[in-house]
Amino acid sequence: MPLLYGKPGKQYEIVSLFGGRGFSRKLFEMGIRPGVIIKVITNSGNGPILVGINNSRIGLGKGMAGKIIINSISIKEAKAI
Amino acid sequence: MKVLEKNDVIKVALAGNPNSGKSTIFNALTGGHAHVGNWPGVTVEKKDGEFNYSNHTFAITDLPGTYSLTSYSIDERIARDFIVREDQDIIVTVTDSTNLERNLYLTISILELGANVILDLNMADIIEQNKIRIDVDKMKEVLEIPVVLTSGLKMTGLSELKKRIVEFRNNQKRSFKIDYGRDIEESIKRIELELENIKSPYPKRFLSIKILEGDVEIIEELKKMGYSNAVDTAFREISKLEKKFGFDIETEIVEKRYGLIESIIHKCVNKAATIEERLTTSDKIDKILTNKWLGIPIFAFMLWITFQLTFTIGGFFADYIDLFFGWFAGLSSGWLETTGAPQWLLSFISDGLIGGVGSVVIFLPNIMILFLLLSFLEDVGYMARAAFVMDRIMHAIGLPGKSFIPMILGFGCNVPAIMSARTISSERDRLLTILINPFVSCSARLPVYLLFTGIFFKRNEGLVVFSLYSLGILVAVLSARLFKSTIPKLKGPVSPLVMELPPYRLPSLKGVLIHMWERSSQFLKKAGTIILAGVVIVWLLANFPLSAGYASEASLIGHIGKFLAPLFKPAGFAFWQASVALFFGIIAKEIVVGTFGTLFGGAGNLSTALPHYFTQLSALSFMVMSLLYIPCIASIGVIYRETNSWKWTTFSVAYSIFIGWLSAVVIYQIGLIIF
Known part of the structure; x- marks a missing residue:
């Protein structure tokens, strides 16, 4: 599902990024790339989303969040990371 | 003190991700008071300083924060051009040790350029608190460059950093090679052949990789220098590779770099900082301050x-x-x-x-x-949050959320506010942000x-x-x-928000x-x-x-x-x-x-x-x-x-x-x- 529907407090794995070349490239370089675990901090539903990746916190606009595809991960997996 | 010879001046550049503590290190080294803010884009212009250490004068430049050598906005371009073009004796890459994976990406990129690099693992105090151990010797061995642990905040490790700069200032620049896999490597070789005899400060390999990555500026420059053939070859190679792999080649190159970084971290760090650590207090504050309903009223109230x-x-x-x-x-x-x-x-x-x-x-x-x-709001880290919560409204207006930072800065003075628009990567959005800024009432x-x-x-x-x-x-x-x-x-469409929010800090x-x-x-x-x-x-x-x-x-x-x-x-x-x-x-x-x-x-x-x-x-x-x-x-x-x-x-x-x-x-x- 798109990151847009991520629930606050939950962790997810990034599966893929949609969008043009420049788009995924920049996100990749900021550490947002497939295989990475992210945590949704706040999600207002129709506005920007705040996510945690490692120790950085990144604000993503609605347009961005719609193009990042995530998968929920089980609690066991989350603990192991 | 001995009279200093001119050639004793050591040229040092500080490069690093936004919020990696570059400016803090810069101040700690120069004893200066350059403003260290807590929002992305505090440094939109390079800053020069000077200091003396054991009979050497250091001319040091603090560069705007950047994630890579690909420039998306003007501040990043300033950093990249400086790293790429100016002949520095040494480049110190300041990295946030609590977020090594992403921070090392820039270091690796600069190493690929063939620069003489010292890796500064900053924020050593925080990793110590979290019981993370980084094997510095191992990292030196793997990267084959000097590595120093520092804490700009606690002022530790700085004299070692200076010592290493003196010691390694004449280090031979050496090309650092990442293995991109057989197919990409073969393409790189074919492009390199087209770049025979090129008069460029960069290694041929670096240029070839950059064309494969689709770096617009490098491509334009090579065309101007009469190397259109190399560019054409690269484009052919790209479509060949993409047909074979089934995905785009530039992300594959980025992935390869990350692959190398992961293996380095695996060898040198006992455990990675987990999401749960460090920022939890910050997150709790953010749950309130960036809340869907409360965010905007709180901001209005603060103003x-x-x-x-x-x-x-x-x-x-x-x-x-x-x-x-x-x-x-x-x-x-x-x-x-x-x-x-x-x-x-x-x-x-x-x-x-x-x-x-x-x-x-x-x-x-x-x-x-x-x-x-205003200084308090900036230094505590609220500025970036204000831009974050306003993103929705700004978007509706037709402006990117990021251009809200110049607007708040305008309450102080429109001049630095207009300059801070440099962090906006879309030229159209930047121009728009500049044109409306004078209406924000300054002091x-x-x-x-x-x-x-x-x-x-x-x-x-x-x-x-x-x-x-x-x-x-x-x-x-x-x-x-x-x-x-x-x-x-x-x-035209508004560029969507992607902005790092720094952790809240109680400023002194x-x-x-x-x-x-x-x-x-x-x-x-x-x-x-x-x-x-x-x-x-x-x-x-x-x-x-x-x-x-x-x-x-x-x-x-x-x-x-x-x-x-x-x-x-x-x-x-x-x-x-x-x-x-x-x-x-x-x-x-x-x-x-x-x-x-x-x-x-x-x-x-x-x-x-x-x-x-x-x-x-x-x-x-x-x-x-x-x-x-x-x-x-x-x-x-x-x-x-x-x-x-x-x-x-x-x-x-x-x-x-x-x-x-x-x-x-x-x-x-x-x-x-x-x-």
């Missing part, structure tokens, strides 16, 4: 409090300064009279200096409080509001000032909409005070230079011709004023003093107040003199005009520098004068109907 405090606390002290000037004016003129000083000198001191400059300086306490609060307009509300709106000063600030934002927003729908160059009182004082002293300096100059011109023009009588309608300044005054008739202040004040206010907005002070004989007299000329309504329309027309000469200069276009600069000036006049007229005319 409101800021202006209320500016008003009440600042006003308390300002009254005493006012009393002091009154007392001082009486004392000095009394003393000068006893010494038999000429009349013109008396007038210069009491009308020009005390009346003109003094009536501006009175507001120093208000400005200090405003700067104190120089504050004396005008304080003077007029103090006389005409005694009971609700705070409310009137807050409304003026809101009006400034509203005009900025409406102008953005207007520009977007009418100017072809500004049309000293830090905030220094930051406040830096900005307040700018105000004092301005009072002693440009405002003084403006006031002296006003005073001189008010004196000539001598037959006319000081500050009379027949004086030179009266002529200028009378020429302009009819323009302001529909706005309700068609008398010459007001036109002159606005005219000279173009130099700097404080001069609006300074001019009144000079012409009416000081701040003390203004409260009795101005009500003869202004009604409550025309005072309001005058404040609106002051708010909206050109902020000052310096802002015109910076608009030109940042847009590099006289066309846009002229447009901005003309538009703001027109909008200021129109708004003043509309408010006055509507007011006449209502009251």
Whole structure:
């Protein structure tokens, strides 16, 4: 599902990024790339989303969040990371 | 100390991700007080410093934060061009040790460039707290470069860093190779062949990889140098590779770099910092401050409090300064009279200096409080949050959330605010952000509001000032909409928000005070230079011709004023003093107040003199005009520098004068109907 529907407090794995070349490239370089675990901090539903990746916190606009595809991960997996 | 030879100067550049603590390290090394803010884009221009260590002079450059050598915005381009083009002895990559994976990406990229690099693992204190151990020796071995652990905050590891810089300054630049896999490697070789004999500071391999990555600037440069063949070959290779892999090659290259980084981290770090650690307090605060419903009201409330405090606390002290000037004016003129000083000198001191400059300086306490609060909001890390919560609204307007930071900075001064638009990667959004910024009310307009509300709106000063600030934002927003729908160059989709939010930090009182004082002293300096100059011109023009009588309608300044005054008739202040004040206010907005002070004989007299000329309504329309027309000469200069276009600069000036006049007229005319 798109990151847009991520629930606050939950962790997810990034599966893929949609969008043009420049788009995924920049996100990749900021550490947002497939295989990475992210945590949704706040999600207002129709506005920007705040996510945690490692120790950085990144604000993503609605347009961005719609193009990042995530998968929920089980609690066991989350603990192991 | 030994006399230093010129060749003893070691050129060092600091590179790193935003918020990796580069500026803190820069200050710690140079003993300087460069402003260390807590929002992305604090450093949008490179900063130079110097320090001495064991008979060596270090010329050190702090570069804007960047994630990679691909530039998306102007500040990143400045950093990249510097790293790529300037011949540095050594580049120190400052990395946030708590977020190594992403931070090492830049280090690796710079190493690929063939630069002489020292890796600085910063924030050592925080990883220690979290019981993360980084095997520094192992990392040295793997990367084959010196590695130093530092903490800019706790000032540890700095002398080792300096020692290593001295030791490794003449280190042979060596090419660092990442294995991109057989297919990509073969493509790189084929492109390299096309680059035979190229005269370029970069390794051929680096150039080949950059073309494969689709780096627009490098491609353009190579084409100019006559290497179109290499570019064509690269494009052929890209489509070949993409057909084979089934995905785009640039992300594959990025992935390979990350693959290498992961293996380095696996070898050198005992455990990765988990998401749960470190930032939990920050996250808890964010749950409230960036909350869907609360975020925007909280932001509005913070602004409101800021202006209320500016008003009440600042006003308390300002009254005493006012009393002091009154007392001082009486004392000095009394003393000068006893010494038999000429009349013109008396007038210069009491009308020009005390009346003109003094009536501006009175507001120093208000400005200090405003700067104190703004500095606190910046340093604590709230600035980026404000941009975050406003993203939705900004988007609806047609602006990226990121351009909200320049707007808040504009409350302090429009000049750095306009410069901070450099962090916006879309050229269209950046231009739009620059064009609307002058409408955000800066601290120089504050004396005008304080003077007029103090006389005409005694009971609700705070409310009137807050409304003026809101009006400034509203005009900025409406102008953005207007520009977007009418100017072809500004049309188009808004670039979506991607912005790193720094963790909240409780800034030290000293830090905030220094930051406040830096900005307040700018105000004092301005009072002693440009405002003084403006006031002296006003005073001189008010004196000539001598037959006319000081500050009379027949004086030179009266002529200028009378020429302009009819323009302001529909706005309700068609008398010459007001036109002159606005005219000279173009130099700097404080001069609006300074001019009144000079012409009416000081701040003390203004409260009795101005009500003869202004009604409550025309005072309001005058404040609106002051708010909206050109902020000052310096802002015109910076608009030109940042847009590099006289066309846009002229447009901005003309538009703001027109909008200021129109708004003043509309408010006055509507007011006449209502009251």
